[in-house]
Amino acid sequence: MARARTPADLVGAQAGPPFEITFDGRPVPALPGQSVAAALWAADILAWRTTRVGGRPRGAFCGIGQCYDCLATVNGSPNRRACLVPARPGDAITTQEGHGHEPLGV
Amino acid sequence: MSPSASEPAPRSADCAEPSGLYDLAVIGAGSAGLAGAVTAAELGLSVALLDSSSGTGGQFYRHPVPATGALRPEALHHDWAAYAGLRRRLEASAVTHLGGHHVWTVAREGGAEDGRLGGTRGGPDVSRDGRQDRSGGGERPWTVHAVTGADGCAERPVRVRARAVLLATGAYERQLPFPGWTLPGVVGAGGAQAMLKSGLVLPGKRVVVAGSGPLLLAVASSLAAAGARVPAVVEASGYLGYARHPRVLAANPHKLAEAVLHGSALLRHRVRLRTRSAVTEVHGRDRVEAVTVTRLDRDWRPLPGTARRIACDALAVGHGLVPQIELATTLGCATRATPDRATALVLDEQQRTSVPDLWAAGETGGIGGAQLARVEGEVAGLAIASRLGGRPARPARVRELQRRRDRMRAFADAMAAAHAPGSAWSRWLTDDTDVCRCEEVTAGSIRTAVADLGARDARTVKLFTRAGMGWCQGRMCGAGVACLAAGAGPVAAPAERRPLAVPVPLGALASLDEPSGEPSGGPGGGSSARPAEGPPMTHG
Numbered sequence: 001m002a003r004a005r006t007p008a009d010l011v012g013a014q015a016g017p018p019f020e021i022t023f024d025g026r027p028v029p030a031l032p033g034q035s036v037a038a039a040l041w042a043a044d045i046l047a048w049r050t051t052r053v054g055g056r057p058r059g060a061f062c063g064i065g066q067c068y069d070c071l072a073t074v075n076g077s078p079n080r081r082a083c084l085v086p087a088r089p090g091d092a093i094t095t096q097e098g099h100g101h102e103p104l105g106v
Numbered sequence: 107m108s109p110s111a112s113e114p115a116p117r118s119a120d121c122a123e124p125s126g127l128y129d130l131a132v133i134g135a136g137s138a139g140l141a142g143a144v145t146a147a148e149l150g151l152s153v154a155l156l157d158s159s160s161g162t163g164g165q166f167y168r169h170p171v172p173a174t175g176a177l178r179p180e181a182l183h184h185d186w187a188a189y190a191g192l193r194r195r196l197e198a199s200a201v202t203h204l205g206g207h208h209v210w211t212v213a214r215e216g217g218a219e220d221g222r223l224g225g226t227r228g229g230p231d232v233s234r235d236g237r238q239d240r241s242g243g244g245e246r247p248w249t250v251h252a253v254t255g256a257d258g259c260a261e262r263p264v265r266v267r268a269r270a271v272l273l274a275t276g277a278y279e280r281q282l283p284f285p286g287w288t289l290p291g292v293v294g295a296g297g298a299q300a301m302l303k304s305g306l307v308l309p310g311k312r313v314v315v316a317g318s319g320p321l322l323l324a325v326a327s328s329l330a331a332a333g334a335r336v337p338a339v340v341e342a343s344g345y346l347g348y349a350r351h352p353r354v355l356a357a358n359p360h361k362l363a364e365a366v367l368h369g370s371a372l373l374r375h376r377v378r379l380r381t382r383s384a385v386t387e388v389h390g391r392d393r394v395e396a397v398t399v400t401r402l403d404r405d406w407r408p409l410p411g412t413a414r415r416i417a418c419d420a421l422a423v424g425h426g427l428v429p430q431i432e433l434a435t436t437l438g439c440a441t442r443a444t445p446d447r448a449t450a451l452v453l454d455e456q457q458r459t460s461v462p463d464l465w466a467a468g469e470t471g472g473i474g475g476a477q478l479a480r481v482e483g484e485v486a487g488l489a490i491a492s493r494l495g496g497r498p499a500r501p502a503r504v505r506e507l508q509r510r511r512d513r514m515r516a517f518a519d520a521m522a523a524a525h526a527p528g529s530a531w532s533r534w535l536t537d538d539t540d541v542c543r544c545e546e547v548t549a550g551s552i553r554t555a556v557a558d559l560g561a562r563d564a565r566t567v568k569l570f571t572r573a574g575m576g577w578c579q580g581r582m583c584g585a586g587v588a589c590l591a592a593g594a595g596p597v598a599a600p601a602e603r604r605p606l607a608v609p610v611p612l613g614a615l616a617s618l619d620e621p622s623g624e625p626s627g628g629p630g631g632g633s634s635a636r637p638a639e640g641p642p643m644t645h646g
């Protein structure tokens with residue numbers, strides 16, 4: 001097979017029109033059926049949380065729900081595994097800091 | 107809870123307590139689980155098939171959800187026809203498919219403790235000759251506990267009761283740490299493949315693929331086919347290991363054909379294969395900018411003066427797969443060490459675990475690939491039908507499947523031995539390398555626990571350092587910690603014992619005390635115990 005330009009070309013994806021989610025307030029397009037992590041990767045965003053101890057950036061690592069490195073705050077609810085959660089129109093994804101409970105002070 | 111969390115499962119009975127007692131609950135809807143479920147259902151058994159994903163196919167046949175409108179999902183797959191066949195049989199069957207169900211524990215009714223002893227009580231062992239009568243005399247049924255939702259956050263506990271359970275939970279990737287492996291842009295090789303197959307995305311434009319095992323070739327060729335540049339595939343082993351098993355190779359020509367297929371795809375995309383080499387460092391501030399590749403000796407010790415830098419914006423890395431068996435080990439199933447020092451379930455010729463009425467198939471019994479998983483799933487389905495039905499099911503077919511299984515297992519063992527991590531791989535680590543990604547525990551602090559505090563095994567290291575105590579419960583760092591804990595001595599098999607296979611909301615745990623048969627818990631019925639400090643319960 002010839003080199004496809006994109007993964008979507010390769011599988012002949014004919015998704016419906018992209019919709020919008022936001023990441024830390026900035027609009028990010030998502031395709032129907034994509035996970036939150038996939039939509040962020042497609043927008044060249046690889047990190048959406050910082051670690052508890054070192055404050056280091058992290059994003060998706062295992063891609064299948066095992067590593068918990070992809071935790072994000074989705075519509076205000078922290079600790080959602082972005083690689084498993086499907087993106088929905090209007091979803092607000094925000095960087096999760098530490099264990100995700102800063103606003104609660106716990 | 108956001109409504110996005112609960113996706114309707116395709117054929118799910120949409121109630122909290124799928125009714126009644128099933129003959130068989132199958133956990134995992136990949137190749138092994140699908141084959142087992144449809145085989146058993148076609149022989150008249152009532153079957154529930156649970157999987158954390160909303161769809162079927164498992165990791166190997168992971169594919170975009172229908173909403174992406176992918177016309178050719180098979181373009182990213184090998185042997186798609188085999189999966190399509192299983193899917194057709196599932197659609198034609200009466201199997202209750204429960205997608206989006208994260209199974210967190212399996213228990214024998216009347217208490218887990220009793221379940222563990224089940225095989226030694228209650229009269230003679232009637233399972234050997236398959237003449238157990240359908241209704242009685244045998245073990246108490248199993249209860250499979252799950253939470254629902256895309257990532258298990260829907261907090262709706264579900265219980266499925268069944269007379270037999272088939273574990274087809276597959277595998278996850280073995281990761282060995284190295285400096286920089288926590289930088290964004292470093293992703294699991296299997297993870298990159300999974301995100302590509304289901305989300306149609308790439309982690310970067312120039313992706314180095316590294317680690318060891320045959321998966322690397324498959325990952326590199328699909329990344330390249332999907333438009334990424336792959337400057338190099340870096341394999342820590344050589345391929346000469348296979349040559350030590352000429353008879354096994356000759357008996358498995360399809361495996362050679364697969365290798366040739368991937369090899370020629372790599373040639374076409376001008377991917378360089380570097381064997382006996384490893385990525386020993388990742389460079390970049392907030393994301394990957396380059397990697398250092400170093401040549402290795404036979405024990406995977408880096409050879410001085412051989413380091414070279416390769417520019418890239420992502421690294422897909424993995425060192426083969428390890429069986430995902432925590433549901434089984436919690437129930438006390440016997441395990442064995444595999445040739446690549448992982449732990450797999452001990453299974454007999456009928457795919458039975460050492461616990462009565464608990465079967466397993468596919469990668470849980472040792473990594474062997476989708477084709478072997480399919481064969482084992484069918485063997486298990488036939489064996490379970492025969493055990494519950496009281497007479498042998500299709501004995502000629504069973505013999506033929508068992509022959510094929512043995513041949514493929516032999517190949518899998520040769521492969522595992524050829525790609526087993528070399529004893530000196532931990533020389534890649536600097537003292538400030540994070541080994542446990544979740545708890546940010548460095549190689550230095552683990553070495554201190556071993557050298558100064560006398561820790562000799564992963565469990566003790568965990569107590570001293572919190573390595574393996576975080577969200578993933580040691581799935582990512584287990585191999586690394588065990589190796590560092592062993593110091594110069596032999597690496598003990600990791601104890602794959604996690605009390606809960608997935609994080610569980612407190613509401614679901616609380617519902618364990620409720621009498622079965624009532625809807626347990628419900629939306630908002632308890633706060634998630636997951637977030638703050640890792641799973642609600644840890645062991646050790």
Ligand code: FES
Binds near residue numbers: 066068069081
């Ligand atoms: S990327 Fe590992 S859990 Fe999501």
